[in-house]
Amino acid sequence: MLTYHDVMSADFGPLNAAADKWQKMADEIHKVENAYRDSVQKITMGQTWLGDSATAAHTNFAATRYEYQAAQTQAKATATLLRNAHQQFTELKKQLENARADAVKDGMKVSEQGNVAYDWDKLTPAEREAARHDPDHASSVRASEQSWQEYIKACVKAVDDADKDLKKDLESAVKDGVGGKNDETLGTGFNGDAGKVAAADDKQKQERLELASLAMRDDETLEDWMQRLQRDGVEKLTGSKRLADLFAGVQKGTVTAGAFALALGTGAKNGWKLFKYAKDGTRVTAPGTGIASRINERMMLSSSGFWSKLPPNVVGALTGSEEAAALGGYMTKGGRFFIPTAAEANLARVAANGGLANAAKAAGWIRGAGVVGAAAGTAFGIANLSTYTPEMIKEDPAKFATDLSGTTFNASLTVLAVAPNPITAGVAIGTGLVYAGCLVWDNHEAIGKGLEKAGDWVGDKASDIGDGIASGAKKLGSALNPFD
Incomplete structure (x- = not known):
């Protein structure tokens, strides 16, 4: 499984470079296919060569050309998968970077391994001493640390899930199936249906970006997952993580x-x-x-x-x-x-x-x-x-x-x-x-x-929540506007 350090230190630029090379490969194979069609396969299509040998050659030459076409499809599909992966990884990494920045802004410090802890150094000695003897403050610190830790962990897992999806799709793209007409190399040639894999991945790309963090995690129960879905839903609609945490806290308490x-x-x-x-x-x-x-x-x-x-x-x-x-x-x-x-x-x-x-x-x-x-x-x-x-x-x-x-x-x-x-x-x-x-x-x-x-918290953070709702409403309105 990918770690926080893996994601933060990763350079996803080579994925686009590799996609360009795969697309260039498809273009070159297309040239070879045309040359094969005009110089080799062409001799089986006239009346100058007849008989059993001509029939066999016609079948074999058509099969060879099919493989040239399937190779192009497979190369283009691989290019699409790599480009989608680059976009997805880049955006998910940005989410993780934003999560870290928000945690630091909220008074946390995040280590290179992704561990979250309250930043006591930001307090004056007097504030630090008073806070350490305040049980309410200590409880609030623990809850905030856990909340940010879970959020950062979810962002890392979203990248890991995307990585596993890419591996699965790449394996599917290179696996030769039944193919279409003229496919005589079942299971051992190029995948003429690889375009379907790429099309499905392209269609689901945005859905994965939006919903990757909502999947049930390995370390949570069914009840935990349902509660998190409700909290994350509030956050996505309002743009306010604080309001979502408040909603979850009020609900759990009730x-x-x-x-x-x-x-x-x-x-x-x-x-x-x-x-x-x-x-x-x-x-x-x-x-x-x-x-x-x-x-x-x-x-x-x-x-x-x-x-x-x-x-x-x-x-x-x-x-x-x-x-x-x-x-x-x-x-x-x-x-x-x-x-x-x-x-x-x-x-x-x-x-x-x-x-x-x-x-x-x-x-x-x-x-x-x-x-x-x-x-x-x-x-x-x-x-x-x-x-x-x-x-x-x-x-x-x-x-x-x-x-x-x-x-x-x-x-x-x-x-x-x-x-x-x-x-x-x-x-x-x-x-x-x-x-x-x-x-x-x-x-x-x-x-x-x-x-x-929760009521005290609302009083202290009302302005933050208002800003979050306004920002979230603007984002939601933009998302629902087909002309934006």
Whole structure:
């Protein structure tokens, strides 16, 4: 893999020089092809040479001329690939140089190896001493160092990705395929289809320049990648990296606080349900069905008023059908037959007795949305965990523990939503508390400070953000103007 030093010290000028030579080679081969056509192949096209030998010569001479033509195509394609690479490498290197300059302007220093560190030397001795004893300043320095380091690393990786693409395209350009008419050297001659490789590369060149930094990296999880895409999208639209970092920070703080509240709230609600179950035998209900239960009760008890005027099938579709839920009835240990309400029904048992359609009716839209949402969260969590490597886990065990416990928590909510009972409620309580603990471990600063710090930051940097948005809007307007 290319390093920061490799990119910064590279001279891409020879790529254009090589492209010119490849184009010149194509022009020279074209001259040879014309000479071959007029002096050699021509003798097989008249009536002076007939018979089997003439037929064989005609085929072989046509094949030779085809190879001259294919050689030109391959040479021109190689020239195009090298020119595209030169433009791409030059622009990506400029992005890296700009990233370094912006980091230095932001108070960082960047070594020849691309390592970013806060430049304490720019501070006076008094400022340096005060900053070292300010925990908020130290935290801000660490976050800024990490942000710039990741940005510079992304710029380097974009060049490395482009380099790998060039290698792949060059290999494809010289690989002889089936070819066209008169190709008699399958797999061993020149590539007459190399122009297709160059055309595809030419078409995708600008896309790679714009999107190379958005590809998922080897050292990030699926969740990290999605968050970075959102942050980079804000940066591209506004031209302000600071605004993008603020957006990401606010979003992460909001999501973290929300997840923390959900985990603790789920534990408290299910704890109360278990207490009621142990005290007076009240059945455990599926999460999110409290309102639906009250609506169904009022529907059954009201003979007049608002609830009696609503079509029963419409209300049932929303809150769950009590008739369908009855299919989940079963014999209790005391020998009595228990008929559950829609909020209490085990959907798996309803499906076993009455099919999936009745299970859907028993769930209703409100509960069904909860099941789907929890299941989707579990699926995403599993996909996210699969992107971890042993090195990533070792580097940040708190983050891995948070993602693992969060996935387990979503899985327990899925089971609880499908089959509410004391056991599944207890499991949801346990996984929720573990998840909340991991969130505190991994995000204690975000949970503690929340949006207050972001608000202070906005006040300090409002002018910078305004300039960034204005500049970005101008760039965006230019990009969208077909006459610019």
